Each structure stands twice: as structure tokens, then as C-alpha cells.
Amino acid sequence: MGDAFYYDSSEEASTQKMDRPPSPESKNGSQANYTVKETPLGTLKYLRIVCVGAGVSGINLLRTLRLNLKHYEAVVYEKNEDVGGTWLENKYPGCRCDIPSHCYQYSWRQKKDWSSFFAPSHEIRDYLCEVCKDEDLLRYIKLSHQVVAAQWHEASGLWHLKIKSLETGEQFDDTANFLINASGILNNWKWPDVDGLDDFKGPLIHTAAWPRDFDYKGKTVAVIGNGASGIQLLPTIQPDVKKLCHIVRTPTWIPPPWRQAQVMAGRGQMIKQVAVDDKENFTSEQIQKFLNDEDFYQNFVKSMEKDTASNFGMFVKDGAIQAVATAKTRDYMQYMLGGDEKLCKIMIPTFPFGTRRVTPAPGYMEAVRKENVEVFGGNIRRFISDGIEMESGDLIKVDAIICATGFDTSFCPRFPIIGRDGDLRETWTQNTPKAYMSVAVKGLPNYFTFLGPNAPISHGSVFTLSEHIAKYITRILKKVQAENIRAVAPLPKAVEDYNEHIAHFMPRMTWAAPGRSWFKAGKEDGPVVAVHPGSRTHFFHMLETFRAEDFEYVWDAQRQNRFGCLGNGFSIKEVEEGWDQSWYLHESAMV
Incomplete structure (x- = not known):
């Protein structure tokens, strides 16, 4: 698309303020002439939509657009060599989802032969690849293409994009009416923030960039971190390493196995009927029953979804449900750690249940008690040539270091996104990231984001989350098409009001309690930036209605008249072939 792209990477350009649309009034105060648009009401504006990322959200967006929009084109730029997002990238031993498999799927593409209660990463990746193939979505996805810059152009109402082919290294320009960010937050992995990263002479590995040729068998290995990836990795490699040194900076609440926890909570009637082995894999007979008994399968899926959606009460600060969950989980952890005083002190949190993400951990606490495992609590001072020096003074000599230290969850984009208020990266680096209902951003017209x-x-x-978000975005796109809107963005006051509510709501939740967590961008204290102020159902309910009054609009016509879409007096409904001209005689009274 030629010379349209004008992104300037200089500091001055990246911080400049973009001008607002000009007033429709001329210098002498008279309004520009109004012209009736010679099209019927309901004529759709053509849209070009660019999406960043072909993971769970990007894939679902393509299907949602196809089912609901006309007169548009869409392309997804994906930096990886295949679809799948985080499930393509994460390949460390033991990698799996910590949400039940039958919840972790599209509602419109249910899979009945998941192998395990918690699906392994490769199976989720294969599922996403299969969906793209069967839904014929790959033709809209450009693999190994990375968006490296985006800048809003007010006069044209277009995003000007710079795209890089990762196969050839060549860059080219593109434009879009709408830019939708589906790049996610769990794909920009980070090393631990310690000194001496380059001083260690052995293999230094991150779980999110696991090398195919790394052989840990017979080695003395350090595993840093006890989030989801560290918890899954440790019991997988423990039987094969000579010694495993596990470094835990901040303890994690580890609940009883899902089945046991649901029974304890009085919600496990359906799950009792499902057969799994000691590793939580479904038996072949159980999978066959899922395939053959549709009613049983649907009842099971609905019960799992209901159980997942009903956990919000556990995180209400000082609530009765939260107190019971804390007590039962502490008792469970003490029992699984054999009452070992050192392990219990290092691994059982003192902060409220839910302050840090609660993480299922089959086999993890059994593994840390093995003879070849030693657990170290506290902070790392630095890496040294042959291992790790702790702030406690302990020197840990190892052959290899594995960092299960997670991802950059600051929400800052990985490429410049320059809107009316400058570069979003600078705004969110210098200030707390704030969005409108998590999906739109002040100063960024025609920009939406998943998560x-x-x-x-x-x-x-995230599968069902992505479905609701995609529907919400699509409803806005339909309004834009039908009403000849050039640009739409959340009003600054609406964003301010929404975030004021968040700030006053969060103290009632355990998420805001002191304790290091990626809910608070990895900080001990600070604003909660990574969790919705309400339940899962609350979020879905919130997105059911598009609050049009919370947005500012720029229309295509020079004379900014919102009713220009009324056109020539006819309706598209009376000129489209096959339309029932008296459809209203059969409408329901329900609104």
C-alpha cells in the first residue's frame, strides 16, 4: 500500500500529540454545506480490519467477523511460523493448561476426546491448528509477519502500519480502518531481574524458549520460580536429574486436586462420575462415553463451566468463603509437605488466598519432598560462573539454570502504537495502564484489544472470554459501518470513571492485598492492573450492551452530522432482493 506509512521513530515524533479532528465550522463561524448522501439507510461502509496475533483470540475474531459482518476484509499478522500463540511457543516438559480441558475450548467447537483433565500444550496447539484448517481461516492469516509500528492518521481515519516479514527481513506498509490487538500478555517472556545473567557459564534456559536439544538428565539443575510453568516443570524433570535446586521467592497457594476441591466445596456430583487415572488422564472408556453420550458430555461441560465461574467468592477479602478456602488449602499444603517445617515456611503463603494466582499442581508437592530436591526460599543476589548466590549467602552450584520466571505483564505494547496522545508504550510505562472495559484505550481511535x-x-x-470480547467489538464495527463513522474512541471521562470504580473496588478483594503478584505487575503493593473488578459472569454481562454514550465519534462527511446515514429516504430493507417488506407483522413483543 505504497507510501502511505509515515511512522517516524524519533523521540520527538513518538511523543507528539496528535491533533483532534477540525471543527465543522469555518473561520467566519458558518457551518460547511450539508449534502444528502444518495444511499439508502443501512448502506454499509467498507472496512479493512487488521488483527495482531493468531492465538486463541485472533482465531475466534476471524470467525466472529465472518458470521456477523458484510462488506469488509480482514487480515491477521502472526509473528510465529504457525498459529497457536502461547501454546505454540511454550514447549517445556510438563507444559499444560491449568484450566479443565472441557472449559478450555471454543463453545462453537467442542472437543470430546481431550486426553487429560488438564490438556497438555501440544494438544491445545493441535486443536487450534485443526480449527483454523476446518474453518478455512488460514487464508486470512499471514504467518511469520510481525507488526513493528502503528500510527493513527486523523485526516484519513486510518491506521498506518509497518509490517516485517520474518522470513525475508523485508518491510512493507499497510493501512487499516481498525487495528485489533490480539497479541496476548503471556508471550513476551522475561529473564529474572538479577545481576550477572551473563556470568553463568552453563546452559541458561527460559521455560518459554525451551531448546529442543537440552538434555537435563543426570545434571544438577536449578529451577527458578513457582508459578504455573515452574510448578509443572519440576515434577516432570525431577525423576531424571541428579539434583534439583528449587528457588522460591514468593510462595504460591496450591489447592487440592480439582476433583477433590469440588467435592469438598459441595459441587462435585458430576465430576464423581468421570473416570481418570492417577495422572488425571481420562480413561479410554471415559473418552468413549464422551463421544457416544451427548447428554452426559454436555452436562459435564456445563458443570465444569459452572464450577469455574463460581470461584469469585473465594477472593472477596475477609469473606466467609475466602476464610474456608484459606484454611482448607493451608491444611492440604501442610499435609502434602509432610509437616516439614522448612518447606512449610518457604512454600505456604502468609498472604490471603488468591493474592497471587491460585495454581493447581499435580505431583508438585510430592516432588519437592524427594531426596534429590532442595528448596531455597528468598531472593537471588546474583548469578555466578558456576551457579547462583542467594541473598542469604547460600551458594548453589549447578550445571544448568532453568528460569520459570514468567512474562512481561506490564501491558505495554511490543511495538509503537501512536495515537492522538502519543506513543501508548510511553503512556503506560510512565503511568498505570488504563483501558475502557479492558477493550478500548483513550486516545486510540478505531483500536481494540483482547485481554x-x-x-x-x-x-x-480465555476461549469464552475471547468469544464475548469479539462479539462486543463486532457490534461496534457494525455501528461504524451503518452510520458512516470514520473514527470511534472512548471518551476520556468514561475511561476515568471506569478506572475510578476499579480503584475503589479492588481493596475489597484479596488480589489487592500485599504480596508480589503479576496481578499488580509483579509488585508487592500497587494497583491491580490484570484482573477484572468482578466475576466472570459480571464481565460477560457488562459487555452485553455497547454504551454508545461513552464514546466520541468522527463521521466521514466534512459536515459532522450524525444523521448523514439516513441518506436518500429509502431503507436498504426495501431495496434488497428477497427482503420481507412486512417483516414487522411477525415480530415478537420482546425487546
Whole structure:
């Protein structure tokens, strides 16, 4: 698309303020001439939509657009060599989802032969690849293409994009009416923030960039971190290493196995009927029953979804449910750690249940008690040539270091996104990231994001979240098409009001309690930026209605008249072939 792109990477350009649309009034105060548009009401404006990322959200967006929009084109730029997002990238031993498999799928593409209660990463990746193939979505996805810059152009109402082919290294320009960010937050991995990263002479590995040729068998290995990846990795490699040194900076609440926890909570009637082995894999007979008994399968899926959606009460600060969950989980952890005083002190939190993400951990606490495992609590001072020096003074000599230290969850984009207020990266680096209902951003017209600040990313499966967000975005796109809107963005006051509510709501939740967590961007204290202020159902309910009054609009016509779409007096309904001209005689009274 030629010379349209004008992104300037200089500091001055990246911080400049973009001008607002000009007033429709001329210098002498008279309004520009109004012209009736010679099209019937309902004529759709053509849209070009660019999406970043072909993971769970990007894939679902393509299907949602196809089912609901006309007169548009869409392309997804994906930096990886295949679809799948985080499930393509994460390949460490033991990698799996910590949400039940039958919740972790599209509602419109249910899979009945998941191998395990918690699906392994390769199986989720294969599922996403299969969906793209069967839904014929790959033709809209450009693999190995990375968006490296985006800048809003007010006069044309277009995003000007710079795209890089990762196969050839060549860059080219593109434009879009709408830019939708589906790049996610769990794909920009980070090393631990310690000195001496380059001083260690052995293999230094991050779980999110696991090398195919790394052989840990017979080695003395350090595993840093006890989030989801560290908890899954440790019991997988423990039987094969000579010694495993596990470094735990901040303890994690580890609940009883899902089945046991649901029974304890009085919600496990359906799950009792499902057969799994000691590793939580479904038996072949159980999978066959899922395939053959549709009613049983649907009842099971609905019960799992209901159980997942009903956990919000556990995280209400000082609530009765939270107190019971804390007590039972502490008792469970003490029992699984054999009452070992040292292990219990290092691994059982003193902060409220839910302050840090609660993480299922089959086999983890059994593994840390093995003879070849030693657990170290506290902070790392630095890496040294042959291991790790702790702030306690302990020197840990190892052959290899594995960092299960997670991802950059600051929400800052990985490429410049320059809107009316400058570069979003600078705004969110210098200030707390704030969004409108997690999906739109002040100063960024025609920009939407999946799982932005304060999305319900710890409230259950991202699959159903992505479906609701995609529908919400699509409703706005339909309005834009039908009403000849050039640009739409949330009003600054609406964003301010929404975030004021968040700030006053969060203290009632355990998420805001002191304790290091990625809910608070990895800080001990600070604003909660990564969790929705309400339940999963609350989020879905919130997105059911598009609050049009919370947005500012720029129309295509020079004379900014919102009713220009009324056109020539006819309706598209009376000129489209095959339309029932008296459809209203059969309408329901329900609104």
C-alpha cells in the first residue's frame, strides 16, 4: 500500500500529540454545506480490519467477523511460523493448561476426546491448528509477519502500519480502518531481574524458549520460580536429574486436586462420575462415553463451566468463603509437605488466598519432598560462573539454570502504537495502564484489544472470554459501518470513571492485598492492573450492551452530522432482493 506509512521513530515524533479532528465550522463561524448522501439507510461502509496475533483470540475474531459482518476484509499478522500463540511457543516438559480441558475450548467447537483433565500444550496447539484448517481461516492469516509500528492518521481515519516479514527481513506498509490487538500478555517472556545473567557459564534456559536439544538428565539443575510453568516443570524433570535446586521467592497457594476441591466445596456430583487415572488422564472408556453420550458430555461441560465461574467468592477479602478456602488449602499444603517445617515456611503463603494466582499442581508437592530436591526460599543476589548466590549467602552450584520466571505483564505494547496522545508504550510505562472495559484505550481511535488492562484473565478460560470480547467489538464495527463513522474512541471521562470504580473496588478483594503478584505487575503493593473488578459472569454481562454514550465519534462527511446515514429516504430493507417488506407483522413483543 505504497507510501502511505509515515511512522517516524524519533523521540520527538513518538511523543507528539496528535491533533483532534477540525471543527465543522469555518473561520467566519458558518457551518460547511450539508449534502444528502444518495444511499439508502443501512448502506454499509467498507472496512479493512487488521488483527495482531493468531492465538486463541485472533482465531475466534476471524470467525466472529465472518458470521456477523458484510462488506469488509480482514487480515491477521502472526509473528510465529504457525498459529497457536502461547501454546505454540511454550514447549517445556510438563507444559499444560491449568484450566479443565472441557472449559478450555471454543463453545462453537467442542472437543470430546481431550486426553487429560488438564490438556497438555501440544494438544491445545493441535486443536487450534485443526480449527483454523476446518474453518478455512488460514487464508486470512499471514504467518511469520510481525507488526513493528502503528500510527493513527486523523485526516484519513486510518491506521498506518509497518509490517516485517520474518522470513525475508523485508518491510512493507499497510493501512487499516481498525487495528485489533490480539497479541496476548503471556508471550513476551522475561529473564529474572538479577545481576550477572551473563556470568553463568552453563546452559541458561527460559521455560518459554525451551531448546529442543537440552538434555537435563543426570545434571544438577536449578529451577527458578513457582508459578504455573515452574510448578509443572519440576515434577516432570525431577525423576531424571541428579539434583534439583528449587528457588522460591514468593510462595504460591496450591489447592487440592480439582476433583477433590469440588467435592469438598459441595459441587462435585458430576465430576464423581468421570473416570481418570492417577495422572488425571481420562480413561479410554471415559473418552468413549464422551463421544457416544451427548447428554452426559454436555452436562459435564456445563458443570465444569459452572464450577469455574463460581470461584469469585473465594477472593472477596475477609469473606466467609475466602476464610474456608484459606484454611482448607493451608491444611492440604501442610499435609502434602509432610509437616516439614522448612518447606512449610518457604512454600505456604502468609498472604490471603488468591493474592497471587491460585495454581493447581499435580505431583508438585510430592516432588519437592524427594531426596534429590532442595528448596531455597528468598531472593537471588546474583548469578555466578558456576551457579547462583542467594541473598542469604547460600551458594548453589549447578550445571544448568532453568528460569520459570514468567512474562512481561506490564501491558505495554511490543511495538509503537501512536495515537492522538502519543506513543501508548510511553503512556503506560510512565503511568498505570488504563483501558475502557479492558477493550478500548483513550486516545486510540478505531483500536481494540483482547485481554487488556483489568481483563478477567484469572477468571477461567480465555476461549469464552475471547468469544464475548469479539462479539462486543463486532457490534461496534457494525455501528461504524451503518452510520458512516470514520473514527470511534472512548471518551476520556468514561475511561476515568471506569478506572475510578476499579480503584475503589479492588481493596475489597484479596488480589489487592500485599504480596508480589503479576496481578499488580509483579509488585508487592500497587494497583491491580490484570484482573477484572468482578466475576466472570459480571464481565460477560457488562459487555452485553455497547454504551454508545461513552464514546466520541468522527463521521466521514466534512459536515459532522450524525444523521448523514439516513441518506436518500429509502431503507436498504426495501431495496434488497428477497427482503420481507412486512417483516414487522411477525415480530415478537420482546425487546
